[in-house]
Amino acid sequence: MAELIEISDPTDPRLGDYRDLRDVELRKHLEAEHGLFLAEGEKVVRRAVEAGFVPRSLLMAPRWLDGLSDVLATTDAPCYVLSEALAEQVTGFHVHRGALASLERRPLLPVADVLAGARSVLVLEDIVDHTNVGAILRSGAALGFDAVLLSPRCADPLYRRAIKVAMGAVFTMPWTRLPDWYDALPDLSAAGFTTVALTLAPDSTPIEEAVAGVDRLALVLGSEGHGLSARWEQSADRRAIIPMREGIDSLNVAAATAVACYIAARR
Template sequence: MKAVTPPHTSPVVGIDTLDDPRLRDYANLRDVSLRKSLEAAEGIFIAEGEKVIRRAIEAGYPVRSFLMSERWVDGLRDAIPPGVPCYVAPPADLARVTGFQVHRGALASMARVPLPPVGEVVSGASRILVLEDIVDHTNVGAIFRGAAAFGIEAIVLAPRCADPLYRRSVKVSMGAVFSVPYARMSTWYDGLGALRQLGFDVIALTPAADAEPLPRVVRRSRRPALVLGTEGDGLSARWEGQADVRARIPISPAVDSLNVAAAAAVACYLLTSQD
């Protein structure tokens, strides 16, 4: 393996072994618990694919290093900041380090930046999403992507909601996790009450048959906060009870519920269609 550098100021760094500590940022990318602790300890996340890497850099996240196969270097060369190493390896070595076939060929280790407080993120927003304890990183990424597509201005996460900067979320979102502002609540218990005090109409999305049809609810809502529940059990009783209104996307009685990311996309579209 070798390290290539852009034409400007980066030093050339040789990598002789796959155990090189400089590759530690990229180790075992499929091992969720290892990655969670490593990324939290190091304050990093992994961006994958040229488009997503460029979007992360444009959004202002500092890059620690790149790891890619030779064929991606020219395409990304102009995006490599001075002094940042770019490690290059054959695809088989990439797979050995990361634990999977890196189809999009390029990875970047990026530094996290502190999240703003909820109040700051939602101030000035006229429509937001609130995610309670979504577990699946794919769903988080897909929700951000749909939110960006339909003009949602901010997303608020419950304290235990999965991390939007986990590699899978970042990838599925196609970088929307960098463009839709988000914040994490510090407390779950009074989280919705705080949003109401900030002037939002808190709308709990549930497939329950006794909830009001969402199209009717969005027509009268001035500043909607659409609240989505976890994949298995849906919204907690506390949050459903705290909402101003419970609303459902009408679906066939033959189907229990929508996937949470699909529900989010439909609900966001309904908001957009009021414009």
């Protein structure tokens, strides 16, 4: 069972994993260097542990000890107990969900392992907003997609904000990064997938038509600002569009993903 350790000093060095959580660049460096990620909130912490991720430590206000007693019983990691006001001094924001956990990252899986047995996958190019990445994983998991592949410059699915928005879907949805950006889509085609890119290209067809009759589908989505690169747009097997009313040409990438996943799941 986790050892409960009461903390009264916000500068306690044992709280290093939880310090300055609003500083995105600092957190990227720290989490990569130490091989950790943070889960926030009772449900997300529980889902991370249930998915087999190993806690380094936990941090929570006293009122959350009973609600997470089953999780605490599964680990020998220390649980730092401190007031919510003190937790805010440490993290830099109000931890209104009351509980945080620092967990060990796992090595990224090879692309072939993530694709094994998959019929529907999402492929993300340079989506840099953590909220969008989290929402995309959540939509994919909810609507029957089997895996997610990310280009090297995509935001980290295990960043705290992405995990929170995904409501833990990142723990159960297989995902990894693509080692070869340039030939990523031809490689998927060679592996038996039909790559369908969401884009405003002139030859795009309605998404319902583009996915019709497709067995193994790789749905390709581009960055928030410029969409897909010319290389990925041109190397996709098909190009698709979500038909919209006149005067509106696009949706937020996370919203577009949800619509496309819903349609693709019913192909």
